[in-house]
Structure formats: C-alpha cells, structure tokens
Amino acid sequence: MEPEREFRVLQPIWDIIRDGREDFLGSPLFPVFISVTFYFVAVLPFMIIDLYGKEWHRVQKYKIQPNKEVTWPMVRQTIWVTFWNHVMYILPSSVAQWIWQPPIPLDPIAPPLWEYVWQISASFVIFDTYYGSIHAVFHKVRFLYRWLHAIHHEYHSPFSWVTQYLHPWELIIVGFGTTFIPWLFNAHCFTTYSFMLLNIIIAVESHIGFDFPWAAHHWFPFGIYGGAPKHDMHHYKPLTNFQPYFNTWDKLFGTYCPPMSAGGHKSAELLAFESKKRSERQKNFKNVFTVCGWLNLYVWKKLAPVRAA
Ligand SMILES: [Zn+2]
Numbered sequence: 001m002e003p004e005r006e007f008r009v010l011q012p013i014w015d016i017i018r019d020g021r022e023d024f025l026g027s028p029l030f031p032v033f034i035s036v037t038f039y040f041v042a043v044l045p046f047m048i049i050d051l052y053g054k055e056w057h058r059v060q061k062y063k064i065q066p067n068k069e070v071t072w073p074m075v076r077q078t079i080w081v082t083f084w085n086h087v088m089y090i091l092p093s094s095v096a097q098w099i100w101q102p103p104i105p106l107d108p109i110a111p112p113l114w115e116y117v118w119q120i121s122a123s124f125v126i127f128d129t130y131y132g133s134i135h136a137v138f139h140k141v142r143f144l145y146r147w148l149h150a151i152h153h154e155y156h157s158p159f160s161w162v163t164q165y166l167h168p169w170e171l172i173i174v175g176f177g178t179t180f181i182p183w184l185f186n187a188h189c190f191t192t193y194s195f196m197l198l199n200i201i202i203a204v205e206s207h208i209g210f211d212f213p214w215a216a217h218h219w220f221p222f223g224i225y226g227g228a229p230k231h232d233m234h235h236y237k238p239l240t241n242f243q244p245y246f247n248t249w250d251k252l253f254g255t256y257c258p259p260m261s262a263g264g265h266k267s268a269e270l271l272a273f274e275s276k277k278r279s280e281r282q283k284n285f286k287n288v289f290t291v292c293g294w295l296n297l298y299v300w301k302k303l304a305p306v307r308a309a
C-alpha cells in the first residue's frame, strides 16, 4: 500500500483536510453544511460589488447589462428566499439524512489525480445535460414555468444571490444532481465534495452579471463553454440558452443565443441572430395578416347575398 501512496498527488491535501476531522467529514450533515457555507462565502464579494461598488469603474466596466442597477431591496428579497428554503427544506432533509443515513466511509487513501479529474469532468457533463433538459422542460411547459421556475426569472439581469433564488423543489432537484451524480462513478468522497464546491463556484459565476476577462469561458476552446454572459442572456431572453454550462445541446437543438459581453456589447453573431429572429417575426406576422385578409374577404363575400337581401 505504501509505494502506491507515494504516487497520489492529492494525498497531502486529503491528509490536511481529513486528519482529526473524520467524524465531521463523515457525517451526512457535512455536505449540506459545506455547500451552504461555501455558497454564502462565494456570493458575498459580488454582493459588496453590487451594493457598494457602483462607482468602481475598473470593475463596473465588466458589467454585462450596465443599465440594470442592483438595489438593497432586491438583494434582501433574494436573501430571504434563500434562507427560507434552507431553513424549511434543506435543513430538515439533512437532519433526516443525519438520523437515518450511516456515516460516510472516509477512505484514508486519496483518489489518484487522473481518476479525480475525469470523474469531476464527467460529473459536470452529466449535470449539465441533467439540469439543462429539466430546465428546458420548465420553460416549455407553461404551468411548470409559472409554478416552479418563474421566481428565478424575476430578475432579467442576474446578480450573485439570484443563483439560489429558486423554488424549493428546484433547489432540491439541483442538490440531488450535485450530490448523486458522482455516486454513478462510485467516486471518492474527496472527489464528490470537490465537485459540489466547484459546481457552486460555477453556478455563482454564471449569475454574477459580469464578464470578467479571467473567467473560464474565455479559456475554453471552440466556444463550448458559456459562463456568465451566456446565462445572463438566458435571463434576458428566457427562451434561449437552457444548458447551464456548455453550449453543445443548445447549439444542436437551436436554442443557443450568442451572449452580450462586458458593457452590453453585442457581437456581430448576436446582431445577426437578432436580425434573423426579427425577420422571422415579420414573416410570421405577414402570414397571419394574409390569412386574416383572405378570411375577411371570404366572410365578406358570404355575407354579400345576406346584405343584398
Ligand atoms: Zn439563472
């Protein structure tokens, strides 16, 4: 066993995290505790920028919809709903888990680096498809949209606290995906917890409303990753960009809308998309107008003998 441990790059990190905290890390309450704490820590810097950094031009020049101001009542509303969901739904379900679920076994050996990387990457791809398809259904089925998803779309320009400004059932659907997808690979709990935390970072980044030059979507090749501009566009045009992270399924199913970048800049691709949609609307209007015209003529002709009589 010892020679194998020497090759585990993640072993020192796992040892630091695990040593002396086995009971805490192995408790079924730990994933919820770490997710909630991490979420609050992740949104706070962006809340400060939104509320107190309105004159910080070096930061504000990266805002995607610069004309949309974030105010304290908006932030207060999203915080209230987030706390309510966590106290009323997430806490009781995790306490129930704590009572009935046995402690999670903690392998003292860290996962191999390659296994850690591929399992997290595969979990992202599966979560992206899982939530992307549920999200599309929420938008296509009217009563599901009104009942479950409309709350998340109260803001056409998102800000960090909007990330979990969700109906509790949607929050549970998201939590189910992040908790159980790594189980498909029988992942090490270090891999599972890392995936959960990375997912929170990526979800918050999608909602910050800023297109920072260091953000991940600038680094991914072939425009396969959307990031904050893509999800900002989903809040701006809610019938587009259902996939939360990547662009593949949206492009394949024709729901992809090119995003606006920092300062509300519209790319040539987005202008072409809007012009195409405009001409489609005009064509539809012309068709409806023509059908109504012919119908009117027909009815008029049918009524002519009645009028003559
Ligand atoms: Zn959103």
Ligand SMILES: [Zn+2]
Pocket (backbone or CB within 6 Å): 135, 139, 149, 152, 153, 234, 238
């Ligand atoms: Zn949506």
